[in-house]
Amino acid sequence: MKKYILVFILIILPYCDSYSQTTKQDLYQKALEQYYASNFNEAIKFFSDYLAMDTQNWEVINYIGLSYLGLKNYPKAKENFSSVIALNKYYTKGYINRANVYALEGNYSAAERDYRDAIKYDRENLEIYYGLSLLYINSREYNKALIELNTLTSLDPKNSRAFMNKAIVNMLLDDTAKIFENVSESLYWDSNYLYQDLDKSLIFTISERFKYALSVMNESVSKNPNSYLINFNRGIIYYMMGNFSEAIKDFKKARKLYKGEDGKIPELIDKIIRISKFNS
Structure with missing residues (x-):
């Protein structure tokens, strides 16, 4: 048996x-x-x-x-x-993701520490430098943000998100020429939606972390509602947040308000309107 x-x-x-x-x-x-x-x-x-x-x-x-x-x-x-x-301890995403949480909570020193720890184990992970740039934007250390984005583009010279983020830093630095240069280069390398390959929850995280820059642009628009540049700038932030309907409104207003002679600017605005419509 x-x-x-x-x-x-x-x-x-x-x-x-x-x-x-x-x-x-x-x-x-x-x-x-x-x-x-x-x-x-x-x-x-x-x-x-x-x-x-x-x-x-x-x-x-x-x-x-x-x-x-x-x-x-x-x-x-x-x-x-x-x-x-x-x-x-070698799983870099753990540090990056925890850093993102610390940043959302406003604990910038803890966030920076985790991003720096992540670099020790994987210095070619682009999300580290992108996260650091957002951290420095929100702590108003704009030159530090540019340093991180320059590191990112040295690792990946065709990174569309990096150039669009550089545009936002240059908005906050009032460097108009650089804004259009950065946006143009971003769209040159990738005319598709910037976050199509990102995890869903990371998109929500990024959207939350652009709120400071958005608040700055909202204040600027309220003071100068007929500035094509300020409306364009706010449209870029909405675009980066994935809020395409609001981005399109601002881009269309910027297109209407622009009275300059540089034909490249309306062409660029038209291009990003088409991309926004495609992704909305």
Whole structure:
């Protein structure tokens, strides 16, 4: 009898293992589907179920953190990113994501520390320099922001986001010529939506972190509503935030207000209006 039981166990074990693996894969796939559909609560449930079977999986924990970030639950997001770092100190995304949370909370020194730690393990990760540039924009250290963006473009000379972000820094520095130069170069390298390859929750994060620059431009527009340049500048910020409907309004107003003789400026405005419409 014992022999029959042993044979039965030996026969059924591979099927049980296969079922377990399939279940894990299904859970992971369902979790990703919910995450990319911005159903973050559902994503957390599926990722947590997966984690119950694989407790040391730092990539899954990172996704749970990103899901909480998408929900703007910063303490839970930070807690999960800290767990990621504890499990794998070489996993750069853990530092970057936790830095993003610190930045959103206004803890700029802690954010900067995490970004700098990330550089130790992966100095070619472009999101580090992009995050630092946003950090310095919000702390009003504009020259430092440009230094980080110059580092980024030295690593990736065709990075569209970097040039558009340089334009925003130059807005805050009142360097008109550089604004149009940066926007033109950004659109030259990539005429598609800048964030199409980013995680959903990171897009929300970036949008939140442009609020300071937007507040500056809103004040400028209220003081100078008929300035083509100020309306154009605010349109760029809305564009970077993914708010294309508001961006288009500002770009159209800027186009109407522009009375200069430089034909390249209306051409540039028309181009970014087309791109914004395509992505809206």
